[in-house]
Amino acid sequence: MDHLDRLEAQSVYILREAYKEFKNLVMLWSIGKDSTVLLWLARKAFFGHVPFPLLHIDTHFKMPEMIAYRDRAAKEWRLNIVYGENKEALEKKLTYPDGNLDRLGCCKNLKTEALKHTLSGEWPRWRFDHNLGQYAPDTNQEAYTGVIVGVRADEEGSRSKERVFSPRDAQNDWDVGDQPPELWRQYKTDFAPGTHLRIHPLLEWTELNIWEYVEREKIPIIDLYFDQGTGQRCRSLGCWPCTGKVDSTAKTVPEIIEELKTGKFANIAERSGRAQDKEGGGGLEALRRQGYM
Amino acid sequence: MFDQQRMNIVIVGHVDHGKSTVIGRLLADTGSLPQGKLEAVKQQCLANARPFEYAFLLDALKDEQAQGITIDAARCFFKSNKRHYIVLDAPGHIEFLKNMVTGAATAEAALLVIDAKEGVQENTKRHGYLVSMLGIKKLVVLVNKMDLVENSQEAFERTVAEYTAFLAKLNLEPIAFIPASARSGENIVSPSETMPWYHGKTVLGQLDALEPEGETEKIKAPLRFPVQDVYKFTAQGDDRRIFAGTLESGQVSVGDEVAFLPSGKQSRIASVEAFNEGPKTTAQAGQAVGFTLTTQVYIPQGELMVKVNEVQPIQARRFRANLFWMGKAPLIQGKDYKLKLATRRVPVRLVEVLNVLDASDLRSVVGKQMVERHDVGECLFETLKPIAFDPSALIDATGRFVLVDDFEIAGGGIILEKVESKETVDQAHVRKREQAWSTGYISAANRAAACLHHAKFVVFSGPPEVGKRKMAMELERRLFMERRNVYYLSDANLNGGLDQDIRVLMRDKSEEVRRLGELARIMTDAGLIFITALGGADEYDLLQLKTLNLPNEILVVHVGENPPEQFKADLVLPAGIDPKEAAEKVYQLMSRYQILEYFI
Ligand SMILES: Nc1nc2c(ncn2[C@@H]2O[C@H](COP(=O)(O)OP(=O)(O)OP(=O)(O)O)[C@@H](O)[C@H]2O)c(=O)[nH]1
Numbered sequence: 001m002d003h004l005d006r007l008e009a010q011s012v013y014i015l016r017e018a019y020k021e022f023k024n025l026v027m028l029w030s031i032g033k034d035s036t037v038l039l040w041l042a043r044k045a046f047f048g049h050v051p052f053p054l055l056h057i058d059t060h061f062k063m064p065e066m067i068a069y070r071d072r073a074a075k076e077w078r079l080n081i082v083y084g085e086n087k088e089a090l091e092k093k094l095t096y097p098d099g100n101l102d103r104l105g106c107c108k109n110l111k112t113e114a115l116k117h118t119l120s121g122e123w124p125r126w127r128f129d130h131n132l133g134q135y136a137p138d139t140n141q142e143a144y145t146g147v148i149v150g151v152r153a154d155e156e157g158s159r160s161k162e163r164v165f166s167p168r169d170a171q172n173d174w175d176v177g178d179q180p181p182e183l184w185r186q187y188k189t190d191f192a193p194g195t196h197l198r199i200h201p202l203l204e205w206t207e208l209n210i211w212e213y214v215e216r217e218k219i220p221i222i223d224l225y226f227d228q229g230t231g232q233r234c235r236s237l238g239c240w241p242c243t244g245k246v247d248s249t250a251k252t253v254p255e256i257i258e259e260l261k262t263g264k265f266a267n268i269a270e271r272s273g274r275a276q277d278k279e280g281g282g283g284l285e286a287l288r289r290q291g292y293m
Numbered sequence: 294m295f296d297q298q299r300m301n302i303v304i305v306g307h308v309d310h311g312k313s314t315v316i317g318r319l320l321a322d323t324g325s326l327p328q329g330k331l332e333a334v335k336q337q338c339l340a341n342a343r344p345f346e347y348a349f350l351l352d353a354l355k356d357e358q359a360q361g362i363t364i365d366a367a368r369c370f371f372k373s374n375k376r377h378y379i380v381l382d383a384p385g386h387i388e389f390l391k392n393m394v395t396g397a398a399t400a401e402a403a404l405l406v407i408d409a410k411e412g413v414q415e416n417t418k419r420h421g422y423l424v425s426m427l428g429i430k431k432l433v434v435l436v437n438k439m440d441l442v443e444n445s446q447e448a449f450e451r452t453v454a455e456y457t458a459f460l461a462k463l464n465l466e467p468i469a470f471i472p473a474s475a476r477s478g479e480n481i482v483s484p485s486e487t488m489p490w491y492h493g494k495t496v497l498g499q500l501d502a503l504e505p506e507g508e509t510e511k512i513k514a515p516l517r518f519p520v521q522d523v524y525k526f527t528a529q530g531d532d533r534r535i536f537a538g539t540l541e542s543g544q545v546s547v548g549d550e551v552a553f554l555p556s557g558k559q560s561r562i563a564s565v566e567a568f569n570e571g572p573k574t575t576a577q578a579g580q581a582v583g584f585t586l587t588t589q590v591y592i593p594q595g596e597l598m599v600k601v602n603e604v605q606p607i608q609a610r611r612f613r614a615n616l617f618w619m620g621k622a623p624l625i626q627g628k629d630y631k632l633k634l635a636t637r638r639v640p641v642r643l644v645e646v647l648n649v650l651d652a653s654d655l656r657s658v659v660g661k662q663m664v665e666r667h668d669v670g671e672c673l674f675e676t677l678k679p680i681a682f683d684p685s686a687l688i689d690a691t692g693r694f695v696l697v698d699d700f701e702i703a704g705g706g707i708i709l710e711k712v713e714s715k716e717t718v719d720q721a722h723v724r725k726r727e728q729a730w731s732t733g734y735i736s737a738a739n740r741a742a743a744c745l746h747h748a749k750f751v752v753f754s755g756p757p758e759v760g761k762r763k764m765a766m767e768l769e770r771r772l773f774m775e776r777r778n779v780y781y782l783s784d785a786n787l788n789g790g791l792d793q794d795i796r797v798l799m800r801d802k803s804e805e806v807r808r809l810g811e812l813a814r815i816m817t818d819a820g821l822i823f824i825t826a827l828g829g830a831d832e833y834d835l836l837q838l839k840t841l842n843l844p845n846e847i848l849v850v851h852v853g854e855n856p857p858e859q860f861k862a863d864l865v866l867p868a869g870i871d872p873k874e875a876a877e878k879v880y881q882l883m884s885r886y887q888i889l890e891y892f893i
């Protein structure tokens with residue numbers, strides 16, 4: 001087995017463990033490369049099926065290509081896809097692009113708050129109806145208590161300290177100082193009522209591993225990651241007002257792999273294109289403590 | 294040649310001996326840090342008027358930087374000319390031992406750091422012990438802060454001698470001892486000029502020289518495939534019944550004859566299933582796969598699949614194990630814990646503490662009947678249901694386990710051997726209970742004579758929605774019409790009452806079963822024919838009910854598919870038969886067994 005085989009087997013094991021132990025399970029899908037690999041791994045784990053819903057938080061500032069890609073995949077792979085949003089903040093224009101908030105505040109509103117209330121079932125959810133071919137209000141309002149997320153330890157300091165099965169309390173708070181032990185392949189799967197859980201099957205993957213796997217499995221990936229003739233591409237995808245591009249002429253997956261290996265980006269943080277991380281002292285740790293993923 | 298395979302290593306040792314600094318240097322000196330990160334952290338330190346520490350590169354949490362210690366293990370990635378590494382930076386403070394264990398449990402090699410000036414300390418030893426127990430076979434010892442002992446070879450040799458002696462007690466032989474000064478980078482990535490007397494490898498050189506764990510040995514070992522789950526995605530139009538899991542060892546091919554333990558059921562591999570891969574006919578250690586079988590067998594998750602023609606694992610309920618404890622409350626007798634071994638989950642009890650060690654000096658603490666936080670001990674355990682395992686020295690994945698106490702993983706252990714016993718914990722309990730049992734002036738015989746029948750505990754078991762409860766209720770009616778002393782108890786009443794405190798807490802049935810067994814003992818003592826229906830119980834639960842109800846008798850009626858095989862039901866009825874007819878059949882059986890012998 002090569003290093004990708006091992007990473008794959010490990011993630012598959014984690015996904016199956018999560019599916020076995022939790023009833024109200026959901027997987028976050030941001031359309032980015034990591035969560036798309038995660039989605040692929042779920043299809044591996046469950047032999048072509050994805051036996052839980054995928055949740056997408058629509059900030060309405062995502063690049064239009066992302067939404068188109070999402071709905072195409074939903075149809076093609078017959079995914080059970082659900083989305084949620086912060087309707088109030090959008091209506092009142094409490095966002096950064098509208099000029100009413102700083103970047104961090106905007107992230108908190110459109111992502112963290114939207115996610116929190118969509119997970120809990122307090123805010124409306126929209127589910128893709130495969131018969132109608134469009135989204136319809138979701139009748140299921142049960143809270144999702146297990147959330148599968150594609151974070152990787154190499155992305156940023158606080159993510160490097162995550163557990164594979166990471167409990168949060170009902171307020172979504174993360175007690176970083178007192179995390180459960182994980183031994184061999186035994187994770188924390190017993191919970192007091194009211195506990196929420198994040199599951200991280202990709203913790204040990206690096207950015208390079210992600211691309212190597214995309215290449216090996218021929219996973220269809222959104223074009224925004226490739227240079228389409230402008231000499232620039234996205235390395236990490238978010239909302240268009242806060243997602244910078246990097247100078248790169250990589251037009252294919254092998255070219256991206258080559259670029260990551262030979263050092264052009266080897267020494268530049270992956271999220272450096274994400275402007276919100278740079279605001280305020282705590283950056284991503286502060287966002288994450290509030291429930292950002 | 295560059296090795297594509299990545300190696301996981303953990304850095305352990307006493308608090309403040311320089312672990313995070315070692316990693317910080319490794320990252321910085323191999324050029325693995327993001328551009329500008331080093332400068333940014335230095336700038337930050339300057340701005341806050343505090344000395345720069347390499348540890349700040351890893352101790353990313355605000356609290357960690359404020360207190361200057363590592364709280365949680367961080368995963369760091371770096372690359373040498375030889376291979377990729379993940380390094381886990383374990384905290385040295387005793388308070389965070391569970392984080393250290395988490396970091397170490399997945400590592401293939403450990404780098405243990407000792408401060409040359411402070412020498413071997415409590416956690417230097419404790420971590421050494423845990424490294425050996427967690428099954429990490431490659432240990433490299435780094436004697437750090439050599440600058441504080443004037444780079445003296447003598448001081449180095451003293452530490453080497455002291456620690457070698459300690460490790461010898463654990464049968465652990467380190468691969469190397471390396472003198473180093475992490476802060477200034479001596480012997481970390483580049484060789485030191487201040488210690489010309491040392492001719493060995495640098496830390497990085499030594500890591501690169503480690504042989505990665507080969508797969509061949511694991512593949513050659515007997516097949517161990519813990520069934521993680523059984524899938525049938527019928528709603529998605531998929532009729533395959535797939536047994537999913539990860540091969541811990543061995544290999545298996547289509548056509549191989551396999552057995553599932555502890556149930557003992559056998560079948561043959563029909564296919565190896567995978568998504569987005571070409572057809573497969575074989576699978577081997579390390580792979581997460583799925584199988585279909587040639588015959589329809591009912592296998593619950595948690596069973597261990599093995600090949601029938603290979604060395605079999607051990608099956609037992611009682612075993613001896615080495616264990617370390619991280620729980621806030623101590624490990625004690627008389628309490629049910631949950632054992633997780635591979636994919637199996639069963640209730641387990643501590644039978645006896647054989648020996649408790651103070652892990653920091655390996656001295657035994659005598660006469661202790663509990664294992665406290667941060668202790669390690671040798672204990673005797675008994676599971677409520679049989680388990681299949683291997684001694685950890687033979688196959689580690691099926692020889693180690695964790696214990697869950699009130700939702701938390703509180704201990705980890707490795708199994709040494711199976712232990713024979715004349716009596717289970719339950720049997721011993723019943724024996725003592727019966728010795729002390731007292732009644733009023735009315736004996737069981739008095740009651741039987743007056744009511745014209747014996748007492749009996751009648752249990753209807755089986756999968757959900759087969760009509761168990763209706764049948765139980767009809768049986769009650771049938772007997773009541775004849776003025777028998779009979780009572781049907783609906784399990785819903787227990788859930789809302791007697792078991793109300795455990796319903797939310799336990800997903801395992803063991804405590805419910807125990808209480809029902811004790812209740813049955815009382816009800817049958819009152820001379821009743823006590824009837825209930827119990828969903829989701831397996832044969833070991835029934836066996837436990839039987840034991841707890843002693844000296845009175847039990848009658849088990851199984852309704853539906855998959856009747857118990859080892860502990861036989863007295864009667865098996867098909868799902869959904871007319872409840873009256875079912876009740877009549879049970880009634881006939883009771884007459885035949887002469888429970889109703891006074892009936893004329
Ligand atoms: N003089 C000297 N000091 C060192 C050396 N290496 C580390 N230190 C200092 O020792 C102190 C502790 O270092 P850390 O790397 O934080 O120690 P640690 O082992 O990670 O500590 P915990 O994670 O809290 O257990 C820091 O002030 C370091 O600068 C060295 O080679 N020489």
Ligand SMILES: [Mg+2]
Pocket residue numbers: 312313314348362363382383384385
């Ligand atoms: Mg440290």
